[in-house]
Every structure is written in C-alpha cells, then in structure tokens.
Amino acid sequence: MKTLLPLYTGLLLASMLSPAALAQTPTSDGYALDKVVQVSRHGVRPPTKSNEKLLTAVTQRQWPTWLVPFGNLTGHGYTGAVELGRYRGEVLRTAGLIPKGCPDASQLLVHASPLQRTKATAQALLDGMFPGCGLQPTYVSGDQDALFQANEMPFAALDPVKAKADILKALGGSVEAAQARYKPFEEKLREIACLPAADCPYGKQAWTLEQNAKGRFAIKGLSAGANMGEVFRLEYSQGLPVDKVAFGNGRTAAEVSSLMVLTKAKYDYLNDIPYIASRGASELMNQISLQLKQDTPLAPKDAQSIPPDVPLMLLVAHDTNISYLRTMLGFGWKQGDYIENNIPPVGTLQFERYKEVKTGEYFLRIAFEAQSMDQIRNLTQLTAGQKPLKTDFNSAKDCRNTSVGLLCPLKGAMATVDQNIDPTALTPYSFE
The missing domain is CATH 3.40.50.1240 (Phosphoglycerate mutase-like)
Known part of the structure; x- marks a missing residue:
C-alpha cells in the first residue's frame, strides 16, 4: 500500500x-x-x-x-x-x-x-x-x-477464459448477434454525430471482444457509441446550450437518455457480469x-x-x-x-x-x-x-x-x- x-x-x-x-x-x-x-x-x-x-x-x-x-x-x-x-x-x-x-x-x-x-x-x-x-x-x-x-x-486479475465465456453468454452467444440487435441505435447515433457529406466511419466497424494489457475487456466498435452517449449526457449536465448538446439532438434530459442505449449495453456486457464485478x-x-x-x-x-x-x-x-x-x-x-x-x-x-x-x-x-x-x-x-x-x-x-x-x-x-x-x-x- x-x-x-x-x-x-x-x-x-x-x-x-x-x-x-x-x-x-x-x-x-x-x-x-x-x-x-x-x-x-x-x-x-x-x-x-x-x-x-x-x-x-x-x-x-x-x-x-x-x-x-x-x-x-x-x-x-x-x-x-x-x-x-x-x-x-x-x-x-x-x-x-x-x-x-x-x-x-x-x-x-x-x-x-x-x-x-x-x-x-x-x-x-x-x-x-x-x-x-x-x-x-x-x-x-x-x-x-x-x-x-x-x-x-x-491481485484481482481475471481468468480470461472464464471472463470471456461469461461476457459471450451475456451477449447472447456472440458479439455479432449483439451488434445486429443494436444496429438501429448505431444508425441513430450515426445520423446525429456524422455530417451528411462526410465519409464517417462510425457504425461501420464490426464489434470485437478484446482484452487490453491491464487485463480489462472491451468491445471494440461498441466503445465509441457507449462513450458518445456518456459525452452527450455530460454536455447536458454541464449546462452547454441545448443547440450544442448532442449536436442539437439532446434538448431535454429524456432526449439525452434516449441516446445512451449503447452506454447501457457496454455496462450490461462488460461491468454487470457477476464474476467480473466480484474480481x-x-x-x-x-x-x-x-x-x-x-x-x-x-x-x-x-x-x-x-x-x-x-x-x-x-x-x-x-x-x-x-x-x-x-x-x-x-x-x-x-x-x-x-x-x-x-x-x-x-x-x-x-x-x-x-x-x-x-x-x-x-x-x-x-x-x-x-x-x-x-x-x-x-x-x-x-x-x-x-x-x-x-x-x-x-x-x-x-x-x-x-x-x-x-x-x-x-x-x-x-x-x-x-x-x-x-x-x-x-x-x-x-x-x-
């Protein structure tokens, strides 16, 4: 210590x-x-x-x-x-x-x-x-x-095999199946965050389950949408003008929360796993x-x-x-x-x-x-x-x-x- x-x-x-x-x-x-x-x-x-x-x-x-x-x-x-x-x-x-x-x-x-x-x-x-x-x-x-x-x-390191198995179970069997279920929410965030004329990469990346050097798991592809929803909430909470919050799409608390579906998904699949939480x-x-x-x-x-x-x-x-x-x-x-x-x-x-x-x-x-x-x-x-x-x-x-x-x-x-x-x-x- x-x-x-x-x-x-x-x-x-x-x-x-x-x-x-x-x-x-x-x-x-x-x-x-x-x-x-x-x-x-x-x-x-x-x-x-x-x-x-x-x-x-x-x-x-x-x-x-x-x-x-x-x-x-x-x-x-x-x-x-x-x-x-x-x-x-x-x-x-x-x-x-x-x-x-x-x-x-x-x-x-x-x-x-x-x-x-x-x-x-x-x-x-x-x-x-x-x-x-x-x-x-x-x-x-x-x-x-x-x-x-x-x-x-x-001292609290994960068993990567067990952690991965538990995450995949929570995902419903596969990362690909989970992404398919959340595709409408990715498309909604893409419409909000990407300029119409830009070749915006958001939403085009396949989700992949990865473990970083510190032993924590992440779902690459999901992370961007999850972080986006959290940032929109922080913008609203900070008191930014509503035309700036979520690029003008978060004018009320309820609207902001509707943009946080992928934020919740990240917690459902990576944090709210009993084995991972306990470790x-x-x-x-x-x-x-x-x-x-x-x-x-x-x-x-x-x-x-x-x-x-x-x-x-x-x-x-x-x-x-x-x-x-x-x-x-x-x-x-x-x-x-x-x-x-x-x-x-x-x-x-x-x-x-x-x-x-x-x-x-x-x-x-x-x-x-x-x-x-x-x-x-x-x-x-x-x-x-x-x-x-x-x-x-x-x-x-x-x-x-x-x-x-x-x-x-x-x-x-x-x-x-x-x-x-x-x-x-x-x-x-x-x-x-």
Missing part, C-alpha cells in the same frame, strides 16, 4: 466538537442513525483524452470545446458536488451523525481515487458538507489504489463490510485491514466501481429520466446503519441517490421539497418501511453485502 497524504492539516486544532458530544437523534418511530458509508462517483467532466480522440476519429468532426483538461472535474461539476455535499450534510447533521461545527479526525474518513476528478469531487463534497473547515480528502500517491483500480492490478470490487466491498460491522455482534474478531471506526466514511470513486458494487449486491434502479441502472455524476451508493432505540437491534438501509439530470444542469438548490432521486434496496428478509426508508435487519443485509466477496481478490489494505 502506498503512503497516504495526511488526513487533515491542523484538523484537531480546528475541531469544535468532540465525538463524545455528538448526540444521535432518534426518528419519530425510534431509529437512530449511527454509521454511514457512501461511495460516490466523481462530478461532471469533459471526455477523457482517449475518448475525445476516438470520437473525433470515428465521426470526423469537431466536438464541443471544454475549459478544463480532458477528464478533469469542471467548475460546474465542482459546484454541483458542493451542493450535494451541503444537502447531505444537513441530512446527517439533523440525524445527529455529524457535528454542527468542524469534525475531528475520529468522526469521518474521506478517501478518493487518485485521479484529479475524484480528488476534486471529494474536496467539493467536503466543502459543501463542512464549509470553512479546510478539510482535505486522503488519497494514495501514484495513479492506482487497490480500492478503486483493483480491476487493473495483479473488480471485492476489495472495496470488503472495506465497506468491515466498516458497517464495527461495534456490532457481527464484527470479526481477527479481521485484517480494518478501516478506522468512524461514523461517516465517504469514498469518491468511478462509475465502474459503483456498477461492480451494484452487481455484487443484485441492486437495480430506474430513476427519473435516466436509463436503467445509470450512475450519474456524483451518484452515490449509500449504506446507512441504524439502531432501534427500544431493542438495541441494528438495521441497514442501502440506497442509491443522485441529482436529476436537470438538477445538475441547473445547479438546483436541494431542499426537502426539491430532493435528489433516491431508490432503496430490499437487501434481506423482514425489511421494514420506516420514516427514514427501507430498513433491513443488519445480519441479513450484511449477508447480502458479503455474498459475492471473493477472498482470492483481496489484498492487505490500510488507510493510514
């Missing part, structure tokens, strides 16, 4: 409240929130450099110019993440989980994937949640963290599990690599990470105008542990929360009357509808969390 940056510079001196002073506020029906783990995607960004190069090549036309380097968080993306952080801070503060002032290092852990867009998003969420406190996220040096880039690291996110899911079990009868007595025991752990990651976690859980959602199982900028998989006051029993709420596409585009202030989208997951038997959402008995819910953790895809890990 590489050395982490210091958690917060001068944080203890700046602290205004000790952990002992925090008082959990039970709900009207008797549940107190006592631990939260959030895994968030980064905020709005331009295309990555490789995606921009690919899209320019296959469409032979100029794409919109962005004001930040390829792949970096935009100013609009930062502002949207600050707003979501502010809203979540209010919710957690009302529940008594985090202090009204600045927390100390024993009250939260905010750790980001080591790319600019994830580090900057973590900073934005902190700035929104704890304004004026000067808190900073932690992250590893270098460009790989076992929590977030496990799918590119040797790629067991390390991350294991840290989530260990955090949620602390201070309960489920806490392992001899576990290694246990994270710091904090009320709030916020991990800022990528859509790939969250799609793997979603697949491992068996959790699906359809929110607002988004396509099924979509993971928007700053979309967050949340694990909220509650304690029933009268019995002392623990419960878990697992949910996915995201701003709507228009909330991100318009930088809408989030309030009780203008909430983000949120979908609960029925993770165990005997779940209860409560004032705070669907609460499931912790033991059963943790069995769901743990069910697809692959012990052979774990490595020693430390946040310190």
Whole structure:
C-alpha cells in the first residue's frame, strides 16, 4: 500500500466538537442513525483524452470545446458536488451523525481515487458538507489504489477464459448477434454525430471482444457509441446550450437518455457480469463490510485491514466501481429520466446503519441517490421539497418501511453485502 497524504492539516486544532458530544437523534418511530458509508462517483467532466480522440476519429468532426483538461472535474461539476455535499450534510447533521461545527479526525474518513476528478469531487463534497473547515480528502500517491483500480492490478486479475465465456453468454452467444440487435441505435447515433457529406466511419466497424494489457475487456466498435452517449449526457449536465448538446439532438434530459442505449449495453456486457464485478470490487466491498460491522455482534474478531471506526466514511470513486458494487449486491434502479441502472455524476451508493432505540437491534438501509439530470444542469438548490432521486434496496428478509426508508435487519443485509466477496481478490489494505 502506498503512503497516504495526511488526513487533515491542523484538523484537531480546528475541531469544535468532540465525538463524545455528538448526540444521535432518534426518528419519530425510534431509529437512530449511527454509521454511514457512501461511495460516490466523481462530478461532471469533459471526455477523457482517449475518448475525445476516438470520437473525433470515428465521426470526423469537431466536438464541443471544454475549459478544463480532458477528464478533469469542471467548475460546474465542482459546484454541483458542493451542493450535494451541503444537502447531505444537513441530512446527517439533523440525524445527529455529524457535528454542527468542524469534525475531528475520529468522526469521518474521506478517501478518493487518485485521479484529479475524484480528488476534486471529494474536496467539493467536503466543502459543501463542512464549509470553512479546510478539510482535505486522503488519497494514495501514484495513479492506482487497490480500492478503486483493483480491476487493473495483479491481485484481482481475471481468468480470461472464464471472463470471456461469461461476457459471450451475456451477449447472447456472440458479439455479432449483439451488434445486429443494436444496429438501429448505431444508425441513430450515426445520423446525429456524422455530417451528411462526410465519409464517417462510425457504425461501420464490426464489434470485437478484446482484452487490453491491464487485463480489462472491451468491445471494440461498441466503445465509441457507449462513450458518445456518456459525452452527450455530460454536455447536458454541464449546462452547454441545448443547440450544442448532442449536436442539437439532446434538448431535454429524456432526449439525452434516449441516446445512451449503447452506454447501457457496454455496462450490461462488460461491468454487470457477476464474476467480473466480484474480481473488480471485492476489495472495496470488503472495506465497506468491515466498516458497517464495527461495534456490532457481527464484527470479526481477527479481521485484517480494518478501516478506522468512524461514523461517516465517504469514498469518491468511478462509475465502474459503483456498477461492480451494484452487481455484487443484485441492486437495480430506474430513476427519473435516466436509463436503467445509470450512475450519474456524483451518484452515490449509500449504506446507512441504524439502531432501534427500544431493542438495541441494528438495521441497514442501502440506497442509491443522485441529482436529476436537470438538477445538475441547473445547479438546483436541494431542499426537502426539491430532493435528489433516491431508490432503496430490499437487501434481506423482514425489511421494514420506516420514516427514514427501507430498513433491513443488519445480519441479513450484511449477508447480502458479503455474498459475492471473493477472498482470492483481496489484498492487505490500510488507510493510514
């Protein structure tokens, strides 16, 4: 494990409240929130450099110019993440989980994937949640963290034969058959992205299944259309004039989502494969599990690599990470105008542990929360009357509808969390 940056510079001196002073506020029906783990995607960004190069090549036309380097968080993306952080801070503060002032290092852990867009998003969420406190996220040096880039690291390497077989099964038997099914969507994107007089190569390439040098699989030919749909969504979310979004064909959130069919296909066939997801996110899911079990009868007595025991752990990651976690859980959602199982900028998989006051029993709420596409585009202030989208997951038997959402008995819910953790895809890990 590489050395982490210091958690917060001068944080203890700046602290205004000790952990002992925090008082959990039970709900009207008797549940107190006592631990939260959030895994968030980064905020709005331009295309990555490789995606921009690919899209320019296959469409032979100029794409919109962005004001930040390829792949970096935009100013609009930062502002949207600050707003979501502010809203979540209010919710957690009302529940008594985090202090009204600045927390100390024993009250939260905010750790980001080591790319600019994830580090900057973590900073934005902190700035929104704890304004004026000067808190900073932690992250590893270098460009790989076992929590977030496990799918590119040797300890979680795929068996290429098994992975390929599972992908082909998901495709319906062959890449060629899958491409034939999606041909109408390729043709639609070709009409949108290619100039009429140009000899545009998009849509003419046969799909082929390939494995790159880092061990990840891709479907060449599908990648361009998948990236195109994601870029159109990012253009809309960024607030580009509607005549610029999808070359004038993405004037509403619903229109943009209709152009993301191939984006979903890419996830269906490459990310949402149980074996691939388990190899790629067991390390991350294991840290989530260990955090949620602390201070309960489920806490392992001899576990290694246990994270710091904090009320709030916020991990800022990528859509790939969250799609793997979603697949491992068996959790699906359809929110607002988004396509099924979509993971928007700053979309967050949340694990909220509650304690029933009268019995002392623990419960878990697992949910996915995201701003709507228009909330991100318009930088809408989030309030009780203008909430983000949120979908609960029925993770165990005997779940209860409560004032705070669907609460499931912790033991059963943790069995769901743990069910697809692959012990052979774990490595020693430390946040310190």
